Amino acid sequence: MEILSKYKEAFINESREIISNLNxxxxxxxxxxxxxxxxxxxxxxxxxxxxxxATMGFEEITKISHELENIMDLARKGEKNLTSEIINIxxxxxxxxxxxxxxxxxxxxxxxxxLSSLYEQINLVFSQPKESLKKESNHLxxxxxxxxxPSTLKIDIKILDDLVNLIGELVIAKNRxxxxxxxxxxxxxxxxxxxxxxxxxxxxxxxxKTRIVPIEYLFDRFPRMVRDLAKEQKKEINFxxxxxxxxxxxxxxxxxxxxxxxxxxxxxxxxxxxPEVRKEVGKDPQGKILLSAKKEENYVIIEVSDDGNxxxxxxxxxxxxxxxxxxxxxxxxxxxxxxxxxxxxPGFTTVTSVDKTSGRGVGLDVVKNKxxxxxxxxxxxxxxxxxxxFIIKVPxxxxxxxxxxxxxxxxxxxxxxxxxxxxxxxxxxxxxxxxKGKSIPVINLKKILGIQNGSKSNMKEILIVDFKNQDxxxxxxxxxxxxxxxxxxxxxxxKPSNIxxxxxxxxxxxxxxxxxxxxxxxxxxEIGKQYR
Amino acid sequence: xxxxxxxxxxxxxxxxxxxxxxxxxxxISEANNGEEAVEKYKTLKPDLVTIDMIMPNLNGIxxxxxxxxxDPKAKIxxxxxxxxxxxxxxxxxxxxxxFIIKPFQPxxxxxxxxxxxxxx
Numbered sequence: 341m342e343i344l345s346k347y348k349e350a351f352i353n354e355s356r357e358i359i360s361n362l363n364x365x366x367x368x369x370x371x372x373x374x375x376x377x378x379x380x381x382x383x384x385x386x387x388x389x390x391x392x393x394a395t396m397g398f399e400e401i402t403k404i405s406h407e408l409e410n411i412m413d414l415a416r417k418g419e420k421n422l423t424s425e426i427i428n429i430x431x432x433x434x435x436x437x438x439x440x441x442x443x444x445x446x447x448x449x450x451x452x453x454x455l456s457s458l459y460e461q462i463n464l465v466f467s468q469p470k471e472s473l474k475k476e477s478n479h480l481x482x483x484x485x486x487x488x489x490p491s492t493l494k495i496d497i498k499i500l501d502d503l504v505n506l507i508g509e510l511v512i513a514k515n516r517x518x519x520x521x522x523x524x525x526x527x528x529x530x531x532x533x534x535x536x537x538x539x540x541x542x543x544x545x546x547x548x549k550t551r552i553v554p555i556e557y558l559f560d561r562f563p564r565m566v567r568d569l570a571k572e573q574k575k576e577i578n579f580x581x582x583x584x585x586x587x588x589x590x591x592x593x594x595x596x597x598x599x600x601x602x603x604x605x606x607x608x609x610x611x612x613x614x615p616e617v618r619k620e621v622g623k624d625p626q627g628k629i630l631l632s633a634k635k636e637e638n639y640v641i642i643e644v645s646d647d648g649n650x651x652x653x654x655x656x657x658x659x660x661x662x663x664x665x666x667x668x669x670x671x672x673x674x675x676x677x678x679x680x681x682x683x684x685x686p687g688f689t690t691v692t693s694v695d696k697t698s699g700r701g702v703g704l705d706v707v708k709n710k711x712x713x714x715x716x717x718x719x720x721x722x723x724x725x726x727x728x729x730f731i732i733k734v735p736x737x738x739x740x741x742x743x744x745x746x747x748x749x750x751x752x753x754x755x756x757x758x759x760x761x762x763x764x765x766x767x768x769x770x771x772x773x774x775x776k777g778k779s780i781p782v783i784n785l786k787k788i789l790g791i792q793n794g795s796k797s798n799m800k801e802i803l804i805v806d807f808k809n810q811d812x813x814x815x816x817x818x819x820x821x822x823x824x825x826x827x828x829x830x831x832x833x834x835k836p837s838n839i840x841x842x843x844x845x846x847x848x849x850x851x852x853x854x855x856x857x858x859x860x861x862x863x864x865x866e867i868g869k870q871y872r
Numbered sequence: 873x874x875x876x877x878x879x880x881x882x883x884x885x886x887x888x889x890x891x892x893x894x895x896x897x898x899x900i901s902e903a904n905n906g907e908e909a910v911e912k913y914k915t916l917k918p919d920l921v922t923i924d925m926i927m928p929n930l931n932g933i934x935x936x937x938x939x940x941x942x943d944p945k946a947k948i949x950x951x952x953x954x955x956x957x958x959x960x961x962x963x964x965x966x967x968x969x970x971f972i973i974k975p976f977q978p979x980x981x982x983x984x985x986x987x988x989x990x991x992x
Binding site for chain 1: 976
């Protein structure tokens with residue numbers, strides 16, 4: 341049994357990789373159907389799946405991959421041109437392979453799948469007459485395939501997390517050692533310590549880098565989706581990806597998948613017009629969606645822009661007023677940027693009919709929340725009739741953040757620097773302050789953190805943070821310092837309270853909890869209600 | 873113990889083959905394309921190599937040709953799928969000693985490897 345499952349797991353993993361490659365080569369073939377390198381590569385992938393599944397005795401997978409391989413064989417020999425119908429059938433076949441492989445993992449009985457229509461379509465390909473009988477050359481010539489990927493190693497993400505934790509421990513141990521050595525006033529020891537320090541800090545940087553993977557892994561999941569959606573909507577879309585090689589923390593990468601799906605779907609459904617409409621308004625019948633990534637200091641900026649219909653700002657205002665999200669006398673005070681932010685309020689949607697995929701509960705508010713939970717920001721720009729741009733900004737890594745170390749009634753906490761907009765001092769504890777001519781609520785953390793007495797001080801400081809596009813004040817006693825911290829996960833015992841996002845260890849060895857400000861504000865029901 | 877190198881672009885297939893062979897032979901190396909196979913052969917000089925027919929960066933047959941050019945006595949077994957008879961023939965002409973067919977039948981594989989190793 342154990343041996344069987346070991347093979348099965350290896351089979352599933354490798355097959356998934358191959359399927360992702362197949363989707364890539366098929367998409368490329370769609371644009372360049374006679375590219376022999378692509379044809380050979382596709383052939384080879386199908387051939388591999390066939391061999392593997394035959395070894396495992398997975399007959400249905402073997403059969404489908406064999407049939408698809410045969411199609412590619414005809415294409416390779418020049419006996420069949422890869423028309424868009426044939427490529428569609430290949431896509432469909434690959435989808436079935438994926439379904440069957442997913443089914444294997446969940447032990448779903450293959451008999452539950454009805455594959456007859458796929459086989460019918462495949463048979464059609466073979467029943468059509470041979471198109472051309474091109475060169476009868478030695479078909480070994482066709483095997484030259486361009487070089488692929490440099491060698492990489494797969495590592496369980498848990499091992500990387502452990503490494504990050506261990507290096508944190510090492511830094512603490514080193515700090516203790518450092519204190520002991522410095523108290524001895526010994527030059528030789530101090531010099532040795534200096535070297536160790538340097539190596540440890542290099543080691544720390546290197547280990548944190550292992551969590552960074554190219555954004556390609558995320559972006560490569562979308563071309564297929566955009567293609568399918570466009571076909572379904574009868575739209576012509578040129579989907580362009582830029583900045584694939586930009587690196588991003590693995591954890592963040594996974595979290596961005598859903599928000600991007602949502603934004604891209606919106607772009608296909610509501611952004612890009614049908615070819616007829618585009619022609620009428622003098623645009624290229626083929627719409628353009630650009631997905632790009634670029635690095636800016638410690639952040640990665642991901643943009644989705646389209647040359648579609650754009651967002652009608654007047655309609656946005658109208659709906660916001662109708663839904664009571666904003667008062668009609670306030671609306672003219674809003675800048676254009678603020679207006680588009682209205683779209684990210686819960687319950688806002690400009691599309692009245694709910695179509696198959698967009699809509700239904702998942703709105704831009706969810707996108708914004710998700711990105712903010714990653715310490716990032718989300719912005720919308722749009723030109724009515726010309727197109728829209730959705731801009732996501734996220735930190736390179738969640739493992740190291742810029743943090744404010746603060747004192748709250750004598751206890752030390754950390755919070756992400758990125759969320760703080762402004763800081764100012766006040767004299768007395770209060771629940772409201774004036775900020776930029778507006779009265780905003782202030783949260784006192786004493787109760788939430790369960791601080792019983794705590795030290796008293798005359799001066800307080802108010803941190804202004806952004807919560808769902810509104811300013812909220814957080815009262816603290818004082819700011820102690822600002823620096824980079826390594827975020828460590830905290831035990832599940834502390835998790836249910838949801839007010840801490842992690843912990844860190846300061847240079848002096850002190851363990852400090854990191855406040856999850858978004859959740860804290862959400863917990864403050866009073867304020868929560870006010871901003872719903 | 874005889875030293876064997878396994879060449880296949882599918883790690884799953886390599887694992888399968890390795891599990892069949894590892895009790896009787898020492899698997900000294902693996903390669904996932906033809907180019908790597910040729911390079912590794914030159915430095916490691918295994919007693920026997922299994923080579924998959926269809927691979928990126930130099931296919932199986934060209935790998936056989938290059939290895940034979942370097943070591944005319946190299947013992948190479950081709951790994952192929954059904955329906956590749958023509959290619960197998962070409963590989964044998966290029967210097968491969970035998971072939972095994974996917975999906976693997978462990979007894980057949982062991983039998984073939986043994987007979988190639990003995991056929992000095």
